[in-house]
Amino acid sequence: MGFEKFGRFGYVSQTKINPLLSYLEKGQIAATRCKKCGRTYFPPRAECLDDRQSAIEWVVLDGKGSLITFTKVFFAPPAFQAETPYLLGLAELSNGFRVFAPVSPSVDEKQLKPGKELNLKVARGSRDNLFYWLE
Amino acid sequence: MGRVGIVGVGHSKFGKRNDASLRELAFEAYGAALDDADMDSSNIDSSVICSATHYDKQRSPAGVVAEYLGLNPQPTFNVEAACASSAVGLRTAWALVSSRLHDVMTVVGVQKMTELSSEEIQELMGRAGDVMWESPFGTTMPAYYAMYATAHMARFGTTEEQMALVPVKNRKYGSKNPNAMFQKPITAEEVLKSRPVASPLKLFDCCANADGAACLIIANAEKARKLTDRPVWVAGLGLASSPMSLAGRKGPMTSFEVTKNAAMSAYQMARVSPNDIDVAEVHDSFSITEILNYEDLRFAKPGGGTRLLEKGETELGGKIPVNIDGGLISKGHPVGATGASQLFALTKQLRGEAGSTQVDGAKIGLAQNIGGIGMYSAVTILKA
Numbered sequence: 001m002g003f004e005k006f007g008r009f010g011y012v013s014q015t016k017i018n019p020l021l022s023y024l025e026k027g028q029i030a031a032t033r034c035k036k037c038g039r040t041y042f043p044p045r046a047e048c049l050d051d052r053q054s055a056i057e058w059v060v061l062d063g064k065g066s067l068i069t070f071t072k073v074f075f076a077p078p079a080f081q082a083e084t085p086y087l088l089g090l091a092e093l094s095n096g097f098r099v100f101a102p103v104s105p106s107v108d109e110k111q112l113k114p115g116k117e118l119n120l121k122v123a124r125g126s127r128d129n130l131f132y133w134l135e
Numbered sequence: 136m137g138r139v140g141i142v143g144v145g146h147s148k149f150g151k152r153n154d155a156s157l158r159e160l161a162f163e164a165y166g167a168a169l170d171d172a173d174m175d176s177s178n179i180d181s182s183v184i185c186s187a188t189h190y191d192k193q194r195s196p197a198g199v200v201a202e203y204l205g206l207n208p209q210p211t212f213n214v215e216a217a218c219a220s221s222a223v224g225l226r227t228a229w230a231l232v233s234s235r236l237h238d239v240m241t242v243v244g245v246q247k248m249t250e251l252s253s254e255e256i257q258e259l260m261g262r263a264g265d266v267m268w269e270s271p272f273g274t275t276m277p278a279y280y281a282m283y284a285t286a287h288m289a290r291f292g293t294t295e296e297q298m299a300l301v302p303v304k305n306r307k308y309g310s311k312n313p314n315a316m317f318q319k320p321i322t323a324e325e326v327l328k329s330r331p332v333a334s335p336l337k338l339f340d341c342c343a344n345a346d347g348a349a350c351l352i353i354a355n356a357e358k359a360r361k362l363t364d365r366p367v368w369v370a371g372l373g374l375a376s377s378p379m380s381l382a383g384r385k386g387p388m389t390s391f392e393v394t395k396n397a398a399m400s401a402y403q404m405a406r407v408s409p410n411d412i413d414v415a416e417v418h419d420s421f422s423i424t425e426i427l428n429y430e431d432l433r434f435a436k437p438g439g440g441t442r443l444l445e446k447g448e449t450e451l452g453g454k455i456p457v458n459i460d461g462g463l464i465s466k467g468h469p470v471g472a473t474g475a476s477q478l479f480a481l482t483k484q485l486r487g488e489a490g491s492t493q494v495d496g497a498k499i500g501l502a503q504n505i506g507g508i509g510m511y512s513a514v515t516i517l518k519a
Contacts, residue, residue: 007271011262043268043382069289069388071281072334073273077261078254080273085331088278090381090388098382100269114289131271 007131008102009079016046019058024130027122029063031097032056042097063120065091067134070103070112089134091118104135139232140359140366141517142239142352143172144479149347149467150316157186157193157247158203164348164472165204165243172352172362179352180237181210185224185244186471187217189259192250200243210237215471218420219506220244221349222474222513226372228353238358244475245348256344264508265380277341277421279381279508281333284423286388288335291438293426295335299326300444301422302339305458308451309465311491314476316345316467326422340422345467349475351482367482370499371405371516373397379510389438393512394431394503401501401514409433412455412516413497414484416477418505419462428503429457432514451492459492477502478515485519 002018004010023030033040034048035055041048042061048054070089073080080086087103099120103112118134125131145167147160155163161184169175182204184197193199201211216223221244228240248256264274287293303323309315321339329338353359359366375396378384386392402408409432417432419425426440434455435443443449449457460466460480463473481500483489489497502515 003267008273010271011266015267043380069282069286071278071285071336072331073275073278074331074333075275075277076273077257077270077275079261083273086273088272088274088282090282098384100265100272100274100380100382102272114286 005129007129008125017044020044021130024122028060029120029122029132030058030060033059061093065093065118065120067091067114067116067118069114091134102133104133106135137233138356139229139353139369140356141482142354142359142362142366143168144482145171145350146314146476146479147348148314149345149469151249152346157191157196157245158200160247160346160348161200161243161245162203164350165241168350168352174362176205178239179206179209179241180239182206182241182243183214183224183228184211185214185221185242186246187220188213188215190246190248216511217507218470219474219504219511219513220471222504222515223374225351225515226374229369229372232353232355239354242351242475243348244472246469246471247346248344248469249346268380275333276508277336278333280421280423281336283388283427284335287423290387290389293441295327297441298340298422299323301419301425302326302464304450305419305462305464308459308492309461312461312465315461315465316343317465336421342420342463342468345469347469347472349472349479351475351478365486367485368518370518371401373401373514375512377510390427390431391509391512393509394428397512397514398432401516405516407499407516411499412501414494414500415455415457416480416502417457418503419458419464420468432503456494474504477504481517485517
């Protein structure tokens with residue numbers, strides 16, 4: 001239990017990657033890495049695809065990235081209607097991982113275009129929920 | 136493997152069908168397909184019921200649909216692949232018929248969407264993506280496709296005016312389709328002025344939720360020839376998958392790898408190339424989707440989809456008429472029925488029964504059906 005704290009409105013409560021929340025609490029964004037082969041996963045996953053018996057460890061990401069694409073949502077699911085309209089983005093982080101995340105309202109929308117450099121930062125919602133966004 | 140032929144097709148009226156339940160919609164299409172094939176249920180060995188079952192009030196709808204169609208005690212089951220359910224249903228039935236486990240089967244695509252409250256629909260829409268990593272940020276079906284549109288615009292200079300040509304074209308043909316939900320043409324100005332949904336997509340760039348059903352009856356070659364003198368053959372079946380999460384996908388987000396992969400399999404199996412296709416049905420869930428599909432199916436080069444539209448090459452009389460039954464944008468999109476609806480339109484074309492929208496001498500047709508936000512794509516090639 002507990003993972004429903006992730007996101008602006010979480011749907012999934014039970015998972016093996018709960019430790020992500022402790023990193024977010026500390027203001028850090030973390031990936032998982034296979035202790036045997038070193039393959040790293042973000043979003044984090046609990047098992048290595050290549051070494052299924054191996055343990056994983058957590059590594060902190062620097063969050064530097066550039067925007068691939070984005071949209072502004074005007075027609076939202078019920079849990080998000082109070083915040084409408086809002087921006088969603090897809091970015092590529094410096095280590096090659098891609099991340100789907102909201103774009104912080106602090107970003108000037110007129111400056112937003114594919115290729116723009118943005119940083120993935122931890123954000124906290126009003127219900128004590130934790131997530132990350134691009135700013 | 137033996138050949139498999141389509142021997143009967145049926146289609147209900149699509150739209151807000153508050154006069155009919157799920158099972159009744161299914162019967163409209165199934166009954167029409169039996170009439171079309173001039174047969175009765177005793178000829179059918181097994182049924183595949185295709186729907187995105189989360190929309191249905193009825194749990195495990197194959198049970199009640201097969202009962203209502205008079206298809207007990209023959210085997211029946213549900214196939215679900217979101218918006219591509221009935222294209223995947225045909226693939227499933229094809230395998231059962233070509234393996235000789237069954238001789239004659241029916242594939243029924245059916246969906247009842249408008250019975251849900253708009254609150255329920257919006258809640259479902261919010262879970263269309265990866266519920267662990269993407270839905271918690273407020274994703275919607277249009278938002279995902281809008282992100283492809285933004286990337287295509289930035290890379291190729293595609294404009295909202297060019298995207299508006301898709302609904303203008305499709306609604307023009309929808310006005311000739313009595314089964315379509317929207318039968319009134321639309322202007323580019325109306326599209327451009329409609330309210331924003333997820334930028335750059337606006338209301339009239341988007342297809343609508345609908346109720347409806349479409350049905351195919353298929354048979355092995357021997358039976359097909361006995362049952363009809365005009366079978367349409369299933370020549371190529373391509374299906375591929377892609378990561379459901381957007382972040383799990385590679386490339387510049389200006390094309391669907393999943394469609395390219397499905398197309399490659401289908402062209403190879405049918406031994407045809409994109410130039411051989413006489414008429415096509417592609418998944419126009421949104422204006423941008425049709426443009427990407429032209430490119431992913433290799434009707435146009437990457438970035439060349441808008442040019443094809445501007446030159447009128449996908450109109451009736453053009454090089455490759457696309458969605459001249461009106462597409463999802465005119466017909467509405469009863470998720471589970473859409474794939475079978477596309478194959479209904481192609482079967483009519485290949486038999487020369489498409490009336491005022493008939494493509495002269497059409498011999499080879501292609502249908503392309505995307506599931507959900509692009510995690511599945513099916514390409515089906517039919518030959519007269």
